[in-house]
Amino acid sequence: MTTKSFGEPILRKEDPRLVSGQGRYLDDLGHDALAAAFLRSPHASARILDIDVTDAIDVPGLIGIYTYEDLEGRVAEPLPLLIPHPALLNGRTGYPLANEYVRHVGEAIVMVIAEDRYVAEDVVDLIKVSYEILKPVVGIEDAKAAHNAVHSSVPNNVSAHSVKEVGDARAMIKSAPHKLSLDLFIERSACSPLEGKGVYAIWEEDSQELRLWSSTQTSTGVRAAVAAKLDLPLQKVECIAPDVGGGFGVKIMHPWPEEVLIPWAARKLKRPVKWSEDRREHFISSAHERAQEHHIEVGFDEEGRILGLDVTFFHDNGAYTPYGIIIPLITSTQLLGPYKPASYRVEFTSLFTNTVLVIPYRGAGRPQGVFAMERTVDAIAKYLKLDRTVVRERNFIQPHEMPYDLGLIFQDGRPLEYDSGDFPASMAMLKKMVGWDDFETMRSEYAAMGRKIGIGVACYVEGTGVGPYEGGFVQVETSGRINVATGLTSQGQGHQTVFAQIVADELGVPIEDVFVTTGDTRRFPYAVGTFASRAAVMSGNAIALAARQVRDKALRLAGEALECDPQDLEIVDGIIRVKGDHAKSIALKTVAVLSNPLRYAFDESAKAATQFAVGDTSKPPVPEDQEPGLEGKDYYSPMASTFANGMHAVIIEILPETAEVKILRYVVVHDCGRVINPMIVEGQIHGGVAQGVAGALYERMAYDESGQLQNASFMDFLMPYSTEIPTVEAGHLETPSPLNPLGIKGAGEAGVIPGSAVFASAIEDAEGFEIRRMPISPSELWELRRTMKENA
């Protein structure tokens, strides 16, 4: 029997290429292309008065200098607002090149094209722009005060406002036996993939066709956006995501200004053009996330059961809203996690600031929501002098209550209904793994040595696999090679492996024979993209359905060839055989030959399919309701998202003199339904946890009051090295999703979500005072300690 590969830690098919330097990332392509560089705004808010290129035009190797005035047709229009929403009252987007005003440091003003990137950057340095400098809006407090406006047409800097209520939370809090209020802050961070963005475009003048490569999380999205902007038929534009060096959300935004401008320039100049983002550009002209300020009112009973939860929060959306207000929408819905407060009210206001725009970064609003909710639960436990896990357990949605409707609308416009999950079992597993019940003994032992330790816990639920759909294509070649394609893209998630595992099992073929292509519109033109932990759920199921079509057709054709009932057949190791009579068999690749009746024999296997070799002469060579070839295509479009969940615990030690936080243990319990490849899921969790640690203890965007990002380099932005990241101990629960054929849920974002919450919980446990603002640096914690001591 074929070895089953679903559920096995199969080594990745993409690795041999990538470890030997044979990957092809964006900047590895197009060595002979012209290079683009951008002059970007040095001011957070300014009016452009003049652009003087006098000194720049004589530089040898310069091809062209372009400002807003040079842009034509729809390229000169504002960039699209990708996700409109009724609560987004004042959505605003920028232009590919600034049109009179610049609204954040880093906004592109001039594009230079030259023979070489060095020359293009020389030219940028020689262009003089004069500005009328305006007063910027930096940070949530500044935006709320509204002394200055980011957009003169937007009152109070408010882009969006939303109120949602389930029950009468305010009345419930008023009548509750106990009440608490909390103010909670999270600062900015960013995806920071090791490879920045990049675009490479070739215009074929003879055929009037555009071929475009982008380091993107959605090649279909880029293709459609560029075709629209350049006024080209979709058929004349192809977009390919080559190997992509990490995404984490920032590359789902599209079209970035450069994704419009580089193809536009390639067509204009009739020469290939390329742009690769450098690190500083990535910091100041891509995207950030996370900055939110939350006010919580909560009412609860003697047992710690939440009767009413009222959350008011402010979201900093940066200078523009091209990706809509997905992040606060997710915070407002996913904040509830595994809990069922008797009533809930959430109100948010999204604010413009003169800073880099904000779009999803892995977790997308959930880390903030989980931080708000988990801090609240910890505060209740402290107030009632109850164990923190006991208060959590008392508020959990129970397994028998699944599916559980929370009465809200999720980010996909569908009801927020958890499909499955066993929260009490997850908590029991976590407590056992981390030794929760024995922690006080450990604390005393450390205290006896003069060491201070703390333990933290945090829970989350994550909506994954959001629609609308993905598709899959599976084809058996006459050589036995299986080609698989799906339209969404890959940035390191191992899709070439996990999708091959699915097809290998569904078709009964060796995984070595399966070759997966993602993110290439030439191979699969209908797709949405890779974000929101959706690829395995969406494309995994679509590919499984397509493979089942291929299997059905193969068995039918084999049944005809072997003169038996297809139901009596099985496919093992690429051979279709009669169950119990293995001598009666036909290779899958031979069925591929038979599936495509030929006139011309181009090789030995094709001879078998020519008109004089096969076929019932009483029927057409291809029966009326059939198509030639052994291939299948299908789509998966879910009714609703599927909800994964998890719980993290961390044990930390805080050094007495320096207030440095050392991680002693980090434990994860995770439930993402059926697991295709546990090695890859664990890898996703490790990487997510690392970003959670980073967001809790190290990374922030240090804007000064004039809107300058002061740490826009890897020298100053503290992305952790191996010495800062703990070894993760992971435990898995598998509660299959009832919503899709494979029973899977997404896993990509999980690890990062409870980061700030779990560290705040542990630091508060160790120090004894409230932690209300994350990330927290040693100097901030040290200062907080000093203030607490003085006040005591």
Next chain:
Amino acid sequence: MNPEELFLVEITVNGTPLSARVPARRLLSDFLRHDLRLTGTHVGCEHGVCGACTILLEGKPVRGCLIFAVSVAGSAVTTVEGLVNNDGSLGIVQRAFHESHGLQCGFCTPGFITTIHAYLKENPHPTEEEAREAIAGNLCRCTGYQNIIKSVLRAAELIDSGVRDDH
């Protein structure tokens, strides 16, 4: 303005003598990638912090983005492409990354592999803590480093078991 003066830079890359005429300011990383078209060496920050461009200069790991190509004329350079065995099979560190799931997007990986290759020559039997320290000059955003540390230890195991490595 006059065009930039070009200099002939001849270096031995992965055992093969190669050359190109480039301006004095051409970074070694760009020279390898765009002039010699060996794109296995990646550029992640261009200020010497991320380590993705780490190559071996006369066997020692250096940041390709902090050195001018003209400065290393006449030297021997090894890139990640050069750590593949002569028969095309993966070198030990490369194989260890594959077996330990030591990479996800793979962008930072070449810099880790060259660094670890040189490190294991110095210390072929690292402890877990030594392995963690050995890679602490390179950034990875995908893996959380856990499986890269595992890859270092796995490579040491492969060396001990006498698995073939031509470099």
